[in-house]
Amino acid sequence: IFDRRLDEQLCFSFYCASTGMSKLYTQALSPFNLTFPQYLVLLSLWDKDGISSTEIGDQTGMGIGTLNPIIKRLESHDWVFKKAHVTDKRKTLIFLEEKASRTKKEINQEIMKQLKGFDYQDIDLLSLMKQLGLLQKQLDNLNSK
Numbered sequence: 001i002f003d004r005r006l007d008e009q010l011c012f013s014f015y016c017a018s019t020g021m022s023k024l025y026t027q028a029l030s031p032f033n034l035t036f037p038q039y040l041v042l043l044s045l046w047d048k049d050g051i052s053s054t055e056i057g058d059q060t061g062m063g064i065g066t067l068n069p070i071i072k073r074l075e076s077h078d079w080v081f082k083k084a085h086v087t088d089k090r091k092t093l094i095f096l097e098e099k100a101s102r103t104k105k106e107i108n109q110e111i112m113k114q115l116k117g118f119d120y121q122d123i124d125l126l127s128l129m130k131q132l133g134l135l136q137k138q139l140d141n142l143n144s145k
Contacts, residue, residue, distance in 0.1 A: 022036055024111075024114050024115070025039065025111065025114075027114055028107075028110045028111040028113070028114040029107070029110070029111075031110060032103065032106075032107055032110075033077065034079075034107075035070075037060075037062065037066070037070050038070055038073065038074055038079070039107070040060045040062070041056055041060065041062075041067070041070055041071065041074060041080075041094075042074070042079065042080075042096070042100055042104075042107075043060075044056045044059045044060055045080065045094060045095070045096050045100070046096070046100075046104060047059070049095055049096050050083075050093045050094070050095050051093060051094060052085075052091055052092065052093055052094070053067050053068065053071060053092070053094060056071075056094065071094060078097050078099050079096070079097055079099060079100045080094050080095060080096055080097055080100065081094075081095050081097055082094055082095075083095060
């Protein structure tokens with residue numbers, strides 16, 4: 001399975017697809033001065049506002065060392081703000097600024113504009129996402145040993 005040419009390697013297929021998706025999102029997010037990782041943090045907060053960076057990390061797969069600078073940058077550009085937890089003052093929660101809520105639809109429209117011409121016809125996206133989720137679980141199990 002591993003003694004194959006480059007273009008026959010599973011890892012290379014993932015790399016190419018990932019690079020292509022990153023480029024697409026980078027182009028779509030550039031008018032908003034957002035990076036792809038920053039967008040992932042916003043997605044997490046759009047799902048549930050007012051959560052800790054640990055919860056964001058659990059959802060996005062990013063470690064605290066990666067997340068802290070991303071959140072700090074989002075905060076300095078008025079996308080999010082931090083607030084102490086009501087009952088646990090040691091815990092800080094991250095909330096969306098009004099700008100993030102107001103701009104969500106526009107960001108989604110820009111992403112859809114980038115996806116224009118993308119031919120989904122031969123791709124079962126729900127099945128692909130399920131398969132990738134299963135693969136990720138297997139990889140997490142291997143990497144945690």
